[in-house]
Amino acid sequence: MFGTLVSQLPIRLPAISYQAIAPEMILFGAALVVLALSATIGRREHPELYRGIGLLAALGEGAWSANLLRLVDKHGASLAIAGAIANDGFSAVVGIIVAAALVLTMLIGPGFVRSVAGQGPEFVTLLLISATGAIVMAQADDLIVIFLGLEILSIALYIMVGFRLRDGLSREAAFKYFILGGFSSAVFLYGVALVYGATGSTNLLKIGSFLSTHVLINNGVLLFGLALILVGFGFKISAVPFHVWSPDVYQGAPTSVTGYMAAMAKIAAFAALLRVLTVAFHLQLQYWRPIIIALALLSLVFGAVFALRQREIKRMLAYSSINHAGFILLGVLAATSGGIRDSLFYLGAYSVMVIGTFGLISMIQVDTGKTEGSLSLTDVRGLGQRRPAMAILLAILVLAQAGAPFTSGFIAKFSVITAVIAVNEYWIAVVAMIAAAIAVAFYLRLVLALFARDENKVGAGDALYPVPVRGGSDAGFLQPSRASQVPVWIGIWLSVAATVFFGVFPSLLLNLVGKGKIFF
Amino acid sequence: MTLLDWLIALPALGALVVPMMALPPENQRLIRYFGIAISLVELGIAIGMAVAFKLHTSSYQFVTKVHWIGAFGIDWYLGADGISLVLVLLTAVLFTIAMFAMKGVKDYRAYVGWMLLLEAACMGSFTALDLFLFFVFFELTLVPSYFLISDFGLGASGRAAIKFFVYTFAGSAFLLVGIVSLVFIHDHQTGHLTFSLPALMHTRLPKDTAILLFLAFAAAFAVKTPIFPFHTWSPDTYRSAPIPAVVILAGVMAKLGAYGLIRFNLELFPATSRELAWLMMTLGVAGILYGAIVAAGERDLGRMVAYSSLSHMGFIVLGIFAFSAEALSGSTLQMVNHGIYTAAIFLLLGMIYERRGTLDMKKLGGLQKKAPMFAAVFILVVMGMIGLPGLNGFVGEFLILIGTFITHRWWAVVAVLGVVLGAIYLLWAYQRVFHGELKDDRGFRDLAPREALLLLPLVALIVFLGVYPMPLLARINPTTSAIVHHVATAPALGSSTVSSIVTGGTK
Amino acid sequence: MTIPGSWYLVVAALLFGLGTFGVLTRRNVIVMFMSVELMLNAVNLTFVTYARMLNDVGGQIAVFFVLVVAAAEVVVGLGIIVAIFRHRATVTVDDISSLKG
């Protein structure tokens, strides 16, 4: 109906298939609705209402992406909006993962942020806008559109990182993220310009076809451009050596924002990276694969090693997120359809885990009263006695990140390793697993701190049979003290359940992700 | 659901149910009885399997195969042959003993829960025929043992637990890469993506790749057994973990390594096993001598037994790679024997620790005067460890040595030295702890009826398996002779380059 | 005589290098921010040059996107900078280093 109305207008619009960009529209629309509502009925009254709308929008977007996937299965993939958006299995699957991450964050996030930065709708709006940016990046089939999506996502994240107004650390993190983000976007853009210059188009499909038909005499400019684009992506997924921002920003930002950022930034960046490398530069494999291998190995090893000496939990998880980026890069460097499927699986599993983990950490921060920035290992010591439920759930999620069996983390690491070995890169797989072994050391130190008996209170008696453990507080799972806790617990339980369920029965997620083929 | 599925599902379900039982402190014991009940049922199933086991065939029995992860061709594929059956029996017995040995814990839920999960993981590892499934169970054993060591341990338990977990995890990193590489090579050759062991046995590998894969598999199992250079985690872990956990760690999980060597290294890479046999046997013998020497120098009883088990596992590794039916049957039997007497000795050490709060030999002395019964049981177990004929240690050790002598004479000659060294450090330790004058005025209570009841089954097994090991041997022999035949007749590998795999030769 | 396109590219590259150098060396936050904008404009110049050389309108359209995004960045960036340096006399970037290790 809207289409026919528009067609009367004198301006000639390109044929827009609203179906393809429906996910973005749902989210962006919801953001506008929330803003409009807050303007009309006053900022403070109904914080729950905004979260509700956000949740609804996230679920709607997820459902729509699933529907898109079904359509793609039936009628095959198609290009939309003059080649700018690719409506194929890949974007649909990424849409679903973005929806999942958004739903979890909607459940977990707002509760904590509201206690810190006022009742306003801003947080929910920013969440929706950044998610829109992420989906644009995932669906984009044109470098400029990818840049556009990247900036929508990044700018929203800069603000969310600086959300805790009265806390210096949060502002400092926002600033660092902004300056470094801006710099890397500029570098990324310069890369796009060079590639445009070398191939005459910014559209991935045209670049791909151009490169397959023409042999460039000196492909210096093209490769420079490609390298700079990879730098831009490297920054976003925090691969070593472009990871330097992430520890400070992870620590400074409000905890639930950190969780969201760790998940969403990686989903968007990896989706775009996969599409760019597969569609546009599949012929330049021998040039960009060594770069990706270097990035992967550096991230794997240094991600794990630098975390060993960390005392602050959020910084430690920042390095672990770098390590995870390294693992996902393994899927990228395999450059096979299997590689893409495994990277997507890892992305899905990882984002659910990381949002849950940071959700739990914000709960712990509230419980221990250390709401400003850092939460060190000593603060967490002996949580197992005081809050057994919280400690067990966090232990499960942390062990899942370490790759313990029967968790999605294990299947994720396993599938990415198979992707690498399928292309005979045995040694990379070995280094990856050794890095995982190193990483296990600091994951376990965190788990150990959780369940260690407080030295001062109980006194680690020297008895071989354990000293009678002081009974924890009641084993009640829900602290009914504040109503806002309920959705948080639902969110955390959802993420833990998903992590364990996909660990035991991974074929469900594997088949879904398997459909995520990049058509063009 | 065949017997094997129940064998694994039962403890796993138990482990899930236990945390839910939020009972008030006074009837915490109910949870322990629940744990004991489940382990007894497990024992029943294991014995049922042993009785129903068809004797004169080396094929897998009680097989169950169900699709699990289609994308990678992974199935829930279980089966038990002679070796797995015997180890399942050992696991069931030791877990029941460990459950009984649990006391003094205020909150049994976590303790029993982790123990049951560990039992499920061990049972799974011994019966898995799908490489991925084996790897999952092999890794799964780490999580509960980490918690058992760290949460309820003493002193530097946290550090030892992390060292144990990371060390074994690093070892299994190579195993994972090895498995996946083998699967993909098989996939290239036959176009059939599967993780099942019987299928993967027919992969034709070029020489150098086979060596790399063999070493990758062996690395993980070497850490777990432990084999000589990779053993440094075991003294710290055995010393700092609580006794029921150590009984399982030393008794059952040490066998995972040796079992893995037989099931995967020998069956998947027979030709390479022949080539690298000299290396593994040298490490085995080095382990025997080095373990014994260091044990003699050790002042702490717990650490001494850890090194002695390194020495005994050295015998088992020697037996595995001697490629003679006697040696392999001897190794398998010795795995069971080692499990039993190590469990018994650690229970005794736990009792000493409970009474005196230390395991330092300098502070213990002249205990026999105050506790003759305790000393009698202790010397019987020590004699079993030394390999006194008539007790269980001798039969396995004799078979290993005679088997190794037939195929690799000079390794056996050096290994026999281990027989003497074993006597030296064990009797010296016994003398420093039990003979001479009482150094400490605090009395040393003799065996309480509860403790005697705990040790009775193990002592009975030590004597029974020493006098009449035939029931076990009858079940082990067909499988071991089949494996030895498989290794002996495997064609030597050509040294064509890796590329030949990618092109995929005709099947 | 027309100046060959490559000259413009070289100028743009120099500008980009200058911007990067500026971000690295200058201690004043505003100047760093300005340098980032300079880098963006260098990119715009490159886009326009290529559009001219390839006589394809795509490059010029891209410039508009870049301008819009740069504007958005300016708004958000200055907001953050003001928030940080409200209570501080100087605007040097090295003061803010409490997040480290």
Next chain:
Amino acid sequence: MVVLGLVIGFPLLGFLVLLAFGKRMGDPGAGWFGTIAVASSFVAAIATWIVLLTKHGSNRTQVLHLFRWFQAGGLRVDVSFRADPLSIVMILFVTGVSAVIHLYSIGYMKRDARFHQFFIYLNLFVFSMLVLVTANNLPLTFLGWEGVGACSYWLISFWFERPTAASAGKKAFIINRIGDMGFLLGTFLVFFNLHSVSYSKVLPEAHQLSSGTAEAIALLFFLAAAGKSAQLPLFTWLLDAMEGPTPVSALIHAATMVTAGVYLMARLSPILALAHAASMTIAIIGVITAFVAAMAATSQTDIKKIVAFSTVSQLGYMMLGIGTGAYIAAIFLMVTHAFYKALIFLSSGSVIHSLDSEQSIRRMGALAKLMPITAWTMIIAWLSIAGVPPFSGFFSKGSVLEDAFGRNELLWVVGVVTALLTAYYMGRLVFVVFYGNARWQEVTHGHDPHESPRIMTIPLIVLAVAAATAGLLNLPYSGLRFLHNWLAPVFGSALVTYHLSSSEKILLPATDAVVALLGIFLAWRLWRRHSERKALEPAVLFKGWYIDTFYDRTFARGGTALAKFSDRVVDPTIVDGAVGGIAWLFRWVGGLGKRVQSGLVRSYLLIMVAGIVVLLAYVLLSAAR
């Protein structure tokens, strides 16, 4: 052959019952029960002997098969026992002597805190010894072999409060264990060549062995025998074994266990027959051990040490007999030696018992009148061990020396000299302990030592009679060679018979008798009135040629040093260090990471730009390629 089962079953039954109800039976009860068990086993042994007597020739070897012990690959090992003339001789004298010593120990161990435990170990010992001598395959013999070793360990360190007793027990077990290495390797070599370990298969097919393998097998089993029968390299444990109660020394370290080595050699005679060089070495080692031990015995002050050295010396003689192929002579000497050596030990035991466990001969003397029975039984034993004609020692040692003369004159010469020394040191013992002036006043605080109770003297008398008359078993060159024609079929061709000229047949026994009397006269002349003569008791001999101190310094102390070094240094630094080192490296690099995160925005930018530059440089290089 069920009666053979009884022979072995009774001591096992005794052991089990005592283990269960020993404590309740109390002081004499447990002792009597143990003695009855062993005595009934002796009766069963006689019954087996009679059963075998009715048969003749080759079917005198009966095999009692119980069940299959273990089986894997080509190896099949059964629990089966073999009754043939050799094993019958062994079980007869083992059960006989054990019964007597059990009786004696009831008296000796009276009022000991752990009275019943003593008899538990004794019965287990007799059971193991019987298994050893009647086993029908090498692993089962090894079970008996180790069983007696374990029992000797428990019995030597019976009074474990004394640290010296505890370490003596450990030393005995370990040195036996070194010998057992030889046993195991020998068994493996036999299995490797003959594909079986059962005697009924191995002994008949022994001739198929090549001479080299036979030599190796013989030497390996000799190493085991040396460990068990205290021959030269591994005899030091027997000296320390005197820490155990005297009945133990009598039973285990004189009569039964130490003869196990000789039995094993006799059992493997078909293999030894092929190994000429090995037999010669056995003979040489035997005679040297005899000489060295005899010399050392001359200057000991502890009564039990003298007898211990004498045992080592007599065992040397038996090994000489084995080495020269005169198996029957060796076994004849073994049987007679069991009687008089057990007697010597028991009588010195009754002396020690009455002098309130004083063992040094320097504080004894003039006991003959106070303890007539002990004195007279000791004198009979002394005369027979010295080889004075009518007594058994003369005939048994004489036949060994004759065969030694047949094989090689030098062996005979050393043998005769040792015989002289034997007579001398035993003479010294008797004169110093029973005659001369009394030196026990301060030991027994004034009251005179009295004769041991009847329960201890009866065994002395029984053994004295046996020691005196045992010679009849095998009178040389006469119709009465029971032992010879009883054992001949067992050894068959392996037995070497030396034909001496008629003059030698008379000359050799004569020299033996003369040498014995000369030794006695010398002892009488030198030790009649003196209890201490520095000249004749040099330190080198007193210390047993410093062999034990040498072993202690090199192996014991060296071993502990190596163990301590490898435990304190090697394992933690090198092996664990390697692991720790890698962990430390990771942590150090981690530390580096912390410094990189300086918090300064511009340093972050610098790192990123550096990354970009490296990337671009790489791309430049790859583009050029």
